[in-house]
């Protein structure tokens with residue numbers, strides 16, 4: 001990092017530390033975007049405005065690493081690395097996800113079958129804790145905090161600086177799609193790739209029972225002659241193309257953001273898959289940030305008349321991680337009980353088992369199942385989210401905490417390591433200025 005960048009960064013962090021030291025009582029983050037899908041309680045809290053902590057500080061092409069501030073969105077980081085032929089080892093699919101949010105929230109992506117989860121690619125972290133100290137941690141230094149930070153969701157402190165791994169990339173990406181009519185063979189293919197990778201990115205989509213697509217992506221240095229890359233940033237829809245084509249070509253930039261234009265397929269919930277709406281929104285507004293804004297506004301101003309006439313629904317927005325050997329059985333139970341379609345399938349490996357608040361088994365590959373929709377319900381609110389939790393437990397998995405959770409406290413702490421969390425909380429936030437993990441993830445958001 002240059003001296004100027006270091007000085008400016010230190011000044012920004014010192015401002016936040018001073019704001020923390022000058023205040024008392026509960027604290028929360030104020031930032032421009034959020035991918036959280038649990039309700040947030042508007043209590044009386046000091047708001048720490050971290051929006052300015054969004055600079056890429058340095059890129060070390062030789063050591064293949066990037067040093068960034070905690071609130072850098074991946075879109076900006078990718079813009080800084082691609083011209084150097086590099087990309088973060090894991091690039092979560094939504095442009096506005098920030099590096100700090102991804103590390104504290106166990107983010108994932110389709111290169112996870114090679115590299116693991118985002119936090120597995122982090123080398124060093126600075127964490128701003130409740131009394132305004134900045135604690136640097138890595139595998140060698142303050143290892144307990146380093147390994148306890150993933151899945152802490154800002155309840156221990158905020159990542160102000162992160163150093164993470166970059167990997168070499170090429171300008172183009174060739175995609176191959178294989179269709180499967182049952183679950184077992186696609187999960188076997190994923191397990192085989194996890195054991196011995198032969199492509200650069202790997203993921204799948206379950207469109208329904210007997211309707212699966214496996215997508216394998218490879219970097220390409222040169223575009224084959226007489227071909228041009230596809231464009232899914234406006235009128236054409238990426239997820240639909242998976243069932244219409246056997247292969248495809250994209251720029252590496254468009255590949256990395258292939259899911260952002262339509263928020264996977266969730267843009268259909270705001271009408272953005274209709275041609276006139278796409279025309280009206282235009283390229284610039286077809287992205288996950290626009291949909292987040294629409295969803296938040298609709299929550300703030302519920303269409304009260306419609307609420308009385310439309311069927312009652314429960315929002316089930318979850319990502320869950322299941323050992324690959326149990327993936328087909330989980331999916332069968334999920335289809336029978338919840339039935340959301342499509343489901344995103346993202347395999348990943350566990351390079352180490354030191355992550356204390358999100359411990360997974362390094363001896364197996366996992367499949368991340370992502371499903372984000374409304375379920376028609378005549379049951380008490382929360383029934384379907386609780387069923388997801390029960391199915392995850394039945395099949396030996398773990399659930400992300402970015403969305404709704406219904407665990408009682410004893411169950412929650414039987415899943416996540418309470419002793420490790422207590423020790424870290426005592427070190428980083430003894431007075432409880434940040435909400436506790438259970439309170440944040442389950443009770444108040």
Ligand SMILES: Cc1cc2nc3c(=O)[nH]c(=O)nc-3n(C[C@H](O)[C@H](O)[C@H](O)COP(=O)(O)OP(=O)(O)OC[C@H]3O[C@@H](n4cnc5c(N)ncnc54)[C@H](O)[C@@H]3O)c2cc1C
Pocket residue numbers: 029031033034035036037070071092093094096097098099100101102104105106107108109153154155157158159160266317370372402
């Ligand atoms: C529809 C949908 C699809 C998704 N798809 C993906 C996906 O494909 N891949 C993926 O990886 N994830 C996905 N997610 C989940 C997402 O990665 C997590 O919600 C992540 O935590 C969001 O990070 P953010 O930067 O937007 O942070 P926010 O949403 O603003 O915050 C998330 C949490 O992290 C905390 N936090 C934020 N910044 C920091 C920081 N610097 N230090 C410490 N704590 C911090 C906040 O306090 C909060 O508790 C998806 C979510 C949704 C709703």
